[in-house]
Amino acid sequence: MQDDAPPTRVSTLEDVALVAGVSRASVSRVVNGKPGVAAHIVEAVTDAIARTGYVPNRAARSLVTRRSDTVLVVVSGSDTSRAGPWGPGELLADPFFGRVAGGLMSSLRPRDIHPVLMLAVTDDERSRVLSYVREGSADGVLLVSAQAGDPLPQMLTDAGLPVVLFSRPDHPLPLSYVDVNNRAGGALAADHLVARGCRSVGIVTGPLDIPGAEDRLLGFREAMARHGVAYVPSAPGTFSVESGATAMEALLTQHRVDGVFASNDNMAVGAILAAQERGLSVPDDVAVVGFDDSTAALMCRPTLTTVRQPIETMSAEMARLLLERLDAPDQRPSAAIFEPVLVERGSA
Template sequence: MTADAPLPARPATLEDVAAVAGVSRATVSRVINGATTVDPALRRMVEEAVDATGYVPNRAARSLVTRRTDSVALVVSERERRPVSEPFIGRMFSDPYFGRVVSGLLEVLRPAGIQLVLMLADDQSSRDQLLSYLRHGHVDGVVLISSHADDPLPGLLHDTRLPAVLAGEPRRPTPLTYVEADQRAGAQLAAEHLVSLGRRRIGTVSGPQDMPAGQARLTGFLDALSAHGIRDVTAVEGDFTHTGGAAAMKRLLEDRADLDAVFIASDLMALGALPVLLRAGKEIPDDIALVGFDDSSAATACDPPLTTVRQPVEEMSAEMARLLLKQIGSPGEPVPSAIFHPTLVRRRSA
């Protein structure tokens, strides 16, 4: 560097912000560290001074003061060695559900300056690594998507004492906050709709019966049909995947060729099942009325577009983020769980 070369501008400091705002350094520090007791007028003055000076907080130093990382983990827990038609990671990224979950979470987390860390747990080794990561304080809280009823992770997560919210009600007694859609009620909507169309020879491709959502959708559907005197219902278990839906639909037609209606427990499975029906010479909805579940992008990718039960995944995920931030901001205070109600979305398949 030559003698007459300009010196690089130094980064703005807390003192610079305080001088521009006309407040104390301590007030600036309280605003930047998220204190809720600062007068709103002072807060605005400090925020304007931050913008004017270009001050960038030292996140490492801030975390030493606040004991927060400004990040939360989205943990996806899957049954070890589930016999499914697609690998775990590939299935996760091909399923519209996960994209909708992330979208809903980010809607709340990004404006709050919170980063989202994706973590997978599908065997004992990955579960151990996850728990070690959480116990070492790398995140402020956890949103957990657990896919099977006997998953030990909710209980282990509770033992870490980290703020946590579950996607779905835990089947084992665990005092964790959860957000759930009423799965049984959603499946009942599908059954009532098919009955209202005059359909009586009804079958279903269920979700996996070791998954709470798969169990609830099947029992809700069968109970609603039984209330109408329809008890001869052929059910074939699927796996919530596109290719699994195609295979299950083929088996269902082999078992019951005279079907006039089918409830498929996820839109993604319905998208796989639809070509099987068309190749079998079935007109939709004239020969077979078809109802799915989720109201995901797969429903509108079907031809004809799929009548389906909508669970508001984005809204549910946004609520999970809000409940988690409440726990992080108010440690030890109880945060109630939330249950959302599904609706039927009518399109041209039924």
């Protein structure tokens, strides 16, 4: 099939009106499903649309409605997160972002709203986020921040833009967010380790300036205290596999732990590898519990016992909250907190 026809001018509302023999206003009404249009007009227009292959021009519509039907999805990282072994894509290489994207899209698609992706690492990029919304290109922003002390949430609320975050902001701000109950998650891990008979328990934390990481630590410690354990040794990690391994070694040599909670799955994988490298058996010599239930949880041996965070559900809700806010701009910000569940597999 040859198709060398010149890209014929795409047809407009006007063309449809001509073909249907009605006014442009009527065509517009039919296209937008407005009520109160006579049946014979609807038919004529529908027909004409089919014959002309009409597709509404989004820019023209957007110019008058002042809606773009687009939301900005911004992934905000720190400068250091950009250059890694996998280059500039590294920040996004974490399966976490893909799962978030999938969740968002499940809420956005039914409403026919489209996500445009933006990375915000530099100051320049952060101000682009604001401009993008100001120029009417997006109606609001969904922010996934992997950065402690991120100025973006503040900038966004100051500008009065509709915004929803994934994760609680690191200082109180009048905006909506979704999060998992990190404290409850930490407690789940502690309870499980204790129930399995661990007597010397430690924790590999995430960066403690990130609220979620601190809450996991807090919840873990509180639960251990309830079990009568006042002191819980901890070693800091950065959420990467290697940092988990390093932290685990510290815990092993300095505290001879027999049970460890790592604040995410990547670090849990690192912890397992580190233990095994020292000839220890997981979970017999040392049990390991992760957090997330990421794809990595099934790639290691033993498979990972972990605190599941329902990422897709959370991000779907995140998009829903933004949509709601767009429909009713004066609504108060709200938070949706999800309860984690422990998924028991091989490592603890």
